[in-house]
Amino acid sequence: MEIKEEHIRETERLLINGNLFDTDERVPFIKNLDSCDLLAVPGSGKTTVLLAKLYCLAKHLPFKDGSGILVLSHTNTAVNEIEKSLKKVVPILFEYPNFVGTVQSFVNKFLANPACFLKYGSYIHQNDNDIYEKEAEKFYYSLPWKNTEPKGLRNKLFGKVNHGKGTISPDEKQQNVIEFLKYFELDIIERKIKYNNKPFYTFNGTAQPYYLELEQWKEDLFSKGILNYRDSFYLGDWFIENNPRITSLLKKRFKYVFIDEMQDLEKYQIDIIDKIFYTPESQSTIQRIGDINQSIYNSGKKVKVETDWQPREPVMYLRDSYRLTKENADIVNFFTLDRQQDENGNQRFVVNGKRELVNAIKPHLILFDKTTKGKLKEKFKELIKENQLDQTVEGKKYGFKIIGWSAKWEDEENHDGKFRLEDIFEEYKKDNSSIKETYTSLSEYLQYFDKNKRTLKAARKAILNALIHILRIENKKHAVTVRRKDKERYYTKKDLIKYIQEEKNGSNYEEFKSKLYKWSFDLAVKQKHEEVYHCIKDFINSDFKEWFGFEITNETQNFIGRNFEKLIQVEDKQENKQKEGINIEIGTVHSVKGQTHCATMYVETAYQRPTYETQKIIKNTSNPLLFHEHNCNGTYDKQALKMMYVGFSRPTHLLCFAVLKENVKDKIENYKNAGWEIFDLTENGNDKNNINKLH
Ligand SMILES: Nc1ncnc2c1ncn2[C@@H]1O[C@H](COP(=O)(O)OP(=O)(O)OP(=O)(O)O)[C@@H](O)[C@H]1O
Structure with missing residues (x-):
């Protein structure tokens, strides 16, 4: 060819x-x-x-x-x-x-799903780390603590997982065991358990009963079709073998x-x-x-x-980079972790910006502090307007984004004033819904199904997912034959449709089909979430429960809820878009991998120690922001360098780096001389809007 x-x-x-x-x-x-x-x-x-x-x-x-x-x-x-x-x-x-x-x-x-079916008689139902991790917690709390010999799995794990960890509190020990249950790997071919890339238990080892208990737990999950992402690959290997x-x-x-x-x-x-x-x-x-x-x-x-x-x-x-201008590429270039050498001994990876703009735009360094962090978004918009970027082809095609390494905190602790994206941008905190297969209530299913596309297909899928969610709560299964053996398995969407098509228990497929179409249309096109919620609630409480032969338990009742719960995020996003004129999306660096933006504002955020990006990458004798070769050798500074390399290399036009003033204040002149346009948003600024360009 x-x-x-x-x-x-x-x-x-x-x-x-x-x-x-x-x-x-x-x-x-x-x-x-x-x-x-x-x-x-x-x-x-x-x-x-x-x-x-x-x-x-x-x-x-x-x-x-x-x-x-x-x-x-x-x-x-x-x-x-x-x-x-x-x-x-x-x-x-x-x-x-x-x-x-x-x-x-x-x-x-091609591999894990057929493996799951062959070995466990079920198809993958939920391949999702969050759901799997909840199962791990549930399993942990179901394990008894045994004071008599032989000791139970919980006792054993407490000892083995915390071995060599010094004096830590019982709470921390418990957390470590839960972590273990969430992240250990089961090699189903070799019958070995690995944790942190090291062998933990094996079927052939002395701890066989504990191995078997863990294996059994995982295999029970597999037969319900619940897998974490890594499990799929072990099952895939098993299938190939x-x-x-x-x-x-x-x-x-x-x-x-x-x-x-x-x-x-x-x-x-x-x-x-x-x-x-x-x-x-x-x-x-x-x-x-x-x-x-x-x-x-x-x-x-x-x-x-x-x-x-x-x-x-x-x-x-x-x-050469066609996305980047020379001004932006020259900065990105100094964030290259590993340049490598070509066969002639020259640097192999050099970021060379080929994009040319009618009016070149310097990279911008935006200084802020804890009290003025709320001004960042406004400032970004102002710069977009000032440079008329919303009128450009790239502005219309690729849009504008604010990004950061760390988005949310995973605990409820007080973080000593350190911040992540959610602490700076209120709307980011609220918009915590990602598109998932499983939600905890009917209202969520009907509103979160597909925030971006809102297609009929996505709405239909969400409704069916909500219905099979109920069948799962009610423990309704149906018979299948696997390798000539009869087994029972939870309904998939396809199974549910098939069951209704067979008109079992008085079910009426034509009626169901037209209802499903109407509900999907009303959700996706008319956005009548509440109305559809009530129709589906009535349907569940009448035909649905009769067709599938169950009485509604409290758990299902809780899932359905008494009333429709409106989730403000859905409306908020669209209202914001219209109000602002310029739409600015906020996301993590991870979420914008591979993307092109017209303008990008990278905001430094707290992650491990030293806390912020600048504290990680700026060394006594080298600072990539000032066009020095980096001197990053530790884990976190190398990570920061990479995050900035990815984040800084998104925009075609405007790159803003929003940095805590206290992290760069001694060197502001140097940044200016190196070619950064500097704006100081902090209190001591002297601009009329307190948004100060330092000349
Ligand atoms: N040969 C070219 N001539 C002009 N523009 C180009 C060319 N190749 C790519 N572009 C433009 O450059 C931008 C970046 O392209 P693309 O996303 O393919 O790069 P990439 O190498 O995959 O980036 P990343 O490494 O960030 O994922 C896009 O806007 C694309 O349209």
Whole structure:
């Protein structure tokens, strides 16, 4: 197969405003259909060239041999970006036999889900760390404390998990055990439990009864379809081990495999993809794309310092950043953690800004303190207006964002005045809903189902999810046959529909279908949340409970609630948009990975010690904000450097870094001389609005 020039021309019009892809690096990559890795700095167009290649390849679909294209990424956001760019122009790329999704969703669909069904008779119902962690807490509190021999699991874990931790309070010990239950890994092939990457219990070890108790707990969860993200990969490995043919089938199905955001993949994710596609007899092309200096994800709560990705030959590179201007790129450049050397001994990763603006904009350093942090958003808006960024193509296309490393506190402690995003931006605190599969009340299901798209499909899914949630509370299961054995399993959405279609217990499918359509329409289009809530409540209390044969228990009653509970966030967001004129989104650095913004304000926030980014990265003899090579060697300073590298490299036009004045006050002159535009929002400023530009 060959990529056609005419298709590349089409992608130039589609993706880069009719500019041309350069013939030194980008066109050769787009045309290359052999296995390779692609590495490049932020904004160099890695995702863009991948999109271009996908477009060109999709023009050849369906392939004669019936194979397809697999496109994987680490986050849903990245997958959505791919869909947004290509779904309209090459819809065929999103249809069978192709697959576009996260690594997690790929492993779930092709490996973990069939494994779960084969081994435990259930499909994955909830693949979510939050839900899993709640189960871990529940399990902990269900374990008895035994004072007689043999000691119970709870006693054993108290000793083993806290071993070598010195004198700590009983509360801390308990917390450590709960943490263990949340994060230990069960290798179902080897029958081993690992914790913090070290062996903990094994089936063959002396602690077999305790191993078995933990294994049993996990397997009970699996048979309810409850898994954490990591479990999917162990189940996936189990599936490959027990059904080796699956790897040949997948290789045959996916002739081309592309992985974006490669730097964020964990070793076990990289390994499972290699195990399937990177084998001696493999005919599949695997291309892996990323930037080693942007690895900021980790499966735990930590930020990654080193990436697990070991690029392998042949490696291709892209020079220059098309997103960044020279002014912004020059700063980002000094936040490169690992520059590497090329074969000529030159620095390999240099961030070179190619974007040119009619009026160049300097990077802005915004000084604030605890009492003036409330002015940050206003200031950002003012700068956007002053530079007329809301009138630009990029402003309209990419928008404006305020970002920070740490968003929320996980405890209710007093934090000595330290702040995270939620302490600065009230609206961020309120907007704590993320799109999930499971909520705790019917009202939540009907309002949080899809904050961004509000499609009919999303509304329908939410209603069905709420209904199967009730069947789960009521412990209603139905019979399935797995490997000729009869089993019982909780209803999936599909099962629920099938049951109603079969018109069991007087159920009426036609009536249900038209109700479901009306409710979905009223939710998604008319936004009549309360009205729909009452209709569904009536339905549950009449037909639904009769069709499925149960009496409503207190737990379901609580789930439904007495009245509709209006969640203010839903309305708030839209009202804000209209009021402000300029819409500014607030989010974490993690959430804007891979994105382009017109203007970005990065606000330093508290995380571990030393507390703020500037305190972490500024050393006696080196300060990357002043264009010095960094001297970051510790874990947290390296993490900070990476977060700033990712965060600072988002905007096409305006980069603002909002910093606590006390962290930079001795060096303000130096920042000015280095090229920062400085605004001082603090009390002692001398501007008429107390928003002071220091000249
Ligand atoms: N060859 C090009 N010519 C002009 N503009 C380009 C080119 N390639 C990419 N761009 C533009 O540059 C911006 C960044 O591109 P893209 O998101 O593909 O970069 P990236 O390398 O994937 O970034 P990151 O590393 O931050 O994820 C986009 O606005 C894109 O349209």
